[in-house]
Amino acid sequence: MLKFWNKKPAPAATRPGEPAAAAPDPAPGAPVADAATVAPLPLEEAPFETEAVPPSTPAAIDMLEQDIAAAAPARRSWRERLAGSGFARGLASVFVRHPRLDDAFLDELETCLISADVGVATATEIVDDLRRRAGRREFADVAALLAALRADLLQRLAAVAQPLAIAPTRPFVILVVGVNGVGKTTTIGKLAHRLRGEGRSLLLAAGDTFRAAAVEQLQTWGRRNEVAVVAQDSGADSASVIFDALQIARSRQLDVLIADTAGRLHTQSGLMDELAKIRRVLAKLDPAAPHEVLLVLDGTTGQNALSQTRQFRDAIGVTGLVVTKLDGTAKGGIVFALAREFGLPIRYVGLGEQAQDLRVFDAAAFVDGLLPDTLGGHG
Ligand SMILES: Nc1nc2c(ncn2[C@@H]2O[C@H](COP(=O)(O)OP(=O)(O)OP(=O)(O)O)[C@@H](O)[C@H]2O)c(=O)[nH]1
Numbered sequence: 001m002l003k004f005w006n007k008k009p010a011p012a013a014t015r016p017g018e019p020a021a022a023a024p025d026p027a028p029g030a031p032v033a034d035a036a037t038v039a040p041l042p043l044e045e046a047p048f049e050t051e052a053v054p055p056s057t058p059a060a061i062d063m064l065e066q067d068i069a070a071a072a073p074a075r076r077s078w079r080e081r082l083a084g085s086g087f088a089r090g091l092a093s094v095f096v097r098h099p100r101l102d103d104a105f106l107d108e109l110e111t112c113l114i115s116a117d118v119g120v121a122t123a124t125e126i127v128d129d130l131r132r133r134a135g136r137r138e139f140a141d142v143a144a145l146l147a148a149l150r151a152d153l154l155q156r157l158a159a160v161a162q163p164l165a166i167a168p169t170r171p172f173v174i175l176v177v178g179v180n181g182v183g184k185t186t187t188i189g190k191l192a193h194r195l196r197g198e199g200r201s202l203l204l205a206a207g208d209t210f211r212a213a214a215v216e217q218l219q220t221w222g223r224r225n226e227v228a229v230v231a232q233d234s235g236a237d238s239a240s241v242i243f244d245a246l247q248i249a250r251s252r253q254l255d256v257l258i259a260d261t262a263g264r265l266h267t268q269s270g271l272m273d274e275l276a277k278i279r280r281v282l283a284k285l286d287p288a289a290p291h292e293v294l295l296v297l298d299g300t301t302g303q304n305a306l307s308q309t310r311q312f313r314d315a316i317g318v319t320g321l322v323v324t325k326l327d328g329t330a331k332g333g334i335v336f337a338l339a340r341e342f343g344l345p346i347r348y349v350g351l352g353e354q355a356q357d358l359r360v361f362d363a364a365a366f367v368d369g370l371l372p373d374t375l376g377g378h379g
């Protein structure tokens with residue numbers, strides 16, 4: 001139950017150009033960030049004024065209602081979230097239109113998997129196997145075939161369902177990359193919410209210095225989760241923002257630093273160069289940083305996610321994936337294509353826009369959310 005609310009954000013917490021005196025003293029011997037460019041940080045030292053709001057005041061009731069409204073989607077299951085996906089709807093319709101387990105059913109299943117972004121190779125493998133086994137009369141009914149399909153899909157995700165383990169290295173640096181609009185900043189906000197909930201101390205770095213609104217968007221998430229954001233004016237050097245943030249996170253011995261990056265620069269090669277520079281600069285402070293490079297992919301972009309993964313992997317290295325927007329109209333099958341093609345760990349999926357909607361990737365919940373629930377009379 002939410003007991004405390006932000007009364008207001010710490011004034012000037014992230015305003016550039018604030019006098020250094022407002023910032024708490026760094027640890028002795030720690031590198032000192034440039035006060036002219038890095039805003040003073042509100043961290044353990046009462047970053048936000050909070051106060052208990054008696055539940056009877058109109059403001060408190062308003063807050064409570066907002067809280068309940070925000071919390072409600074979290075209770076929705078994977079199945080509810082994935083029900084609108086092309087995969088789930090397509091599959092449900094195959095089972096309705098083909099009540100009998102015959103060639104037409106299997107052909108249509110294959111078409112359905114392909115159009116749900118699973119990829120031709122995977123779809124063919126899956127259906128060829130089912131066809132062989134159906135020929136051997138292994139399936140008494142469609143329900144038995146569905147169970148076999150479930151097992152096959154699950155097995156394809158077993159190796160990639162690896163949650164992000166935050167190593168005790170302090171600070172654990174997470175660099176978040178991806179093309180524009182995929183959900184990087186939103187994912188960082190949700191991740192901050194999750195990590196704060198686990199009791200970790202963290203810092204966010206507004207490394208997307210290309211878009212003016214990007215800093216503000218990250219700061220909003222920071223305020224919401226009472227997490228400080230290191231930012232400079234837009235147009236600043238992204239690597240230097242993130243470098244400063246790492247210095248600060250180190251001097252304060254914070255658990256995690258999450259760095260946002262641009263999704264678009266003037267040219268795509270410019271973006272990859274900038275990301276490579278961020279890596280180089282971070283390595284000067286900590287050769288192991290970033291400890292995780294999270295590539296965010298938009299689940300609605302289909303096969304394009306494959307070429308994005310290839311590009312980012314080859315240019316800067318990727319250690320984990322986040323697939324967003326799997327609620328709504330995404331087809332969902334892209335997750336299987338990614339698993340087959342790259343075998344990169346899928347850390348999280350985005351099942352909505354709220355803070356609670358970033359879920360640790362759970363292969364069984366995901367597959368069950370895509371498959372028809374009951375077979376009502378088929379078989
Ligand atoms: N439905 C849904 N929307 C999402 C999800 N994740 C992100 N979004 C929305 O996608 C839009 C873009 O998200 P951003 O976080 O701004 O994307 P970005 O990658 O930071 O974009 P740039 O900063 O332009 O590179 C926003 O409207 C988000 O609310 C999700 O899991 N589900």
Ligand SMILES: [Mg+2]
Pocket residue numbers: 184185186208214260
């Ligand atoms: Mg962004």
